[in-house]
Amino acid sequence: MKKINISIDIDYFSTKSELSSEFQNLLEKADEATKTSYSPYSNFQVGAAIELENGEIISGSNQENAAYPSGLCAERVAIFAAASRFPGVKIKNIAILARKKGSINHTPVAPCGSCRQVLVEYESNQKEPIRLVLRAEKEGYIIPQSISDLLPISFTKDNLM
Numbered sequence: 001m002k003k004i005n006i007s008i009d010i011d012y013f014s015t016k017s018e019l020s021s022e023f024q025n026l027l028e029k030a031d032e033a034t035k036t037s038y039s040p041y042s043n044f045q046v047g048a049a050i051e052l053e054n055g056e057i058i059s060g061s062n063q064e065n066a067a068y069p070s071g072l073c074a075e076r077v078a079i080f081a082a083a084s085r086f087p088g089v090k091i092k093n094i095a096i097l098a099r100k101k102g103s104i105n106h107t108p109v110a111p112c113g114s115c116r117q118v119l120v121e122y123e124s125n126q127k128e129p130i131r132l133v134l135r136a137e138k139e140g141y142i143i144p145q146s147i148s149d150l151l152p153i154s155f156t157k158d159n160l161m
């Protein structure tokens, strides 16, 4: 038996001004998107903004439903919109943040497991890493190197062959 260690590198910035203007802008778009959240059940408003290689920015917010599992996270709303409007166009960056009852959420909101699964497939298809920026205000800004870093040993379409 041997142990395999998996470690990841994360870029961490303690203030917004240290971030590139690209990331600052994307976080603003994600914040704007929280206003379109339909979240009467959780009161947790999530916004995601995706920057494509062609310069387009597509944002999305979480959409809930009285039949709870029928709702969808902000990240998947955004990425499915991006992929259906601009199929095959590479995704450069994604910003994600949340508000709880309108006020800023101070802990980083990382994508849930289902969103990671969806994001990692687009990343694998495009053969280029997608950068993800998470806002935590008081706690800083967190940027992993890729989505696959957040979902090691993932289930992929290769498993189906």
Ligand code: THU
Binding pocket: 039, 042, 044, 046, 061, 062, 063, 064, 071, 072, 073, 074, 075, 109, 110, 111, 112, 115
């Ligand atoms: N949510 C997201 O939109 N993204 C995440 O990564 C985590 C959770 C939403 C789903 C639901 O509408 C609310 O947040 C509470 O779970």
